[in-house]
Amino acid sequence: MSSEQREKIIRFYKGTEGAETAVKLVDMAEQVQRSQKFRISGFLDPYGQEIAETIAANYPGIRVDFEGGYPGAERQRAMFIDNTFGGNPGFDIVVIKASWNGQYEHIGHRDVLGALMGQGIERDRIGDILMSGETCRILADDKMGAFLLDNLTQIGRSGVSCELDDLANITPKEERCKEIKATVASLRVDSIAAAGYGSSRSRAASDIAADKLKLNWQPVKSASQSVKEGDVLSMRGRGRLEVVEVRGSTKKGRIGVLLKRYF
Incomplete structure (x- = not known):
């Protein structure tokens, strides 16, 4: 892909919310083109996924696959992969289950996200956050999952305990x-x-x-x-x-x- 085409993509997204994402994904696609292997992005929102699809369509010989850890996930990782690559790489997604005593404080999605950001975690290291009563499930890449097990001990004023859960325990999202x-x-x-x-x-x-x-x-x-x-x-x-x-x-x-x- 010529530098002119690269600049065309970056210029298209310049000034939008996806500008930084577009640059990262273009760099990633070019690395795949040179190595003839694969690269995996952080978790992308639906707009970021759309950008990844646009970029893959402009790089001959490269495809993009997506995975968010469970069927219907909103935030997903993109894998750019060379069509000649013979391996079967995984997306390295884990789910951490956090639990707390809900008798004293109600914890919502925003509280969980705030606690994660308060740890200095970048948003693309975290996938969907699924709330359920006095627990939540946090989708993350495997390295971030290990960090959360050791460091996520409080959300708001409530102490929390974290454990590694099984992705198969997540109920597929059913939208009305x-x-x-x-x-x-x-x-x-x-x-x-x-x-x-x-x-x-x-x-x-x-x-x-x-x-x-x-x-x-x-x-x-x-x-x-x-x-x-x-x-x-x-x-x-x-x-x-x-x-x-x-x-x-x-x-x-x-x-x-x-x-x-x-x-």
């Missing part, structure tokens, strides 16, 4: 899906968000201003930003919204859309 047929005044992101999440456009605009809404896993820059078929909106605490189909205009000039909301 609601199909929504609606008409909107325009394909502005605030109109689509209002229709999909059952709110007003002003409420959607407020959510955008508060940085709660993302479009294709990137921050929404403006309430007037346009969406198209295949786009995915996501809002903290309210799930994902997929624009499945744009069906054309009604007699009153509104636009028919088919949306799917995942909980």
Whole structure:
């Protein structure tokens, strides 16, 4: 791949939330191309996975596989692998089960993530965090898993005990899906968000201003930003919204859309 093509990819993502990820993944793909072996990334969010797929498509002879530790994982590691490589490398993902006494304090996902970041852990070393009553399961690479076993002793004000768990104990994620047929005044992101999440456009605009809404896993820059078929909106605490189909205009000039909301 020429340096011109490399710069084209990096320039495409420059100024976006994925700029740093794109540089890391391009470097990784080039290392695979030179070594004819494989490289594994840290845990990527869905936008990072999309970047990895774009990069792999631009490097002949390289493919990318993903694994998050269990079926339906949101955060996954990407493996760039040369098509001529004959080995069968693993993703080196483990799961750590943390337990605490919930009688005195409620611990949520944000508390667990805060405790991990407080240890100086970079976010890409951690996969999904799965909450369940007085326990949580933390997906991590194997080296980080060993670190957590020795060092994660407190979340918030609660002491925690950690043990290595089996990935097979994780129940595959089952998402509920609601199909929504609606008409909107325009394909502005605030109109689509209002229709999909059952709110007003002003409420959607407020959510955008508060940085709660993302479009294709990137921050929404403006309430007037346009969406198209295949786009995915996501809002903290309210799930994902997929624009499945744009069906054309009604007699009153509104636009028919088919949306799917995942909980």
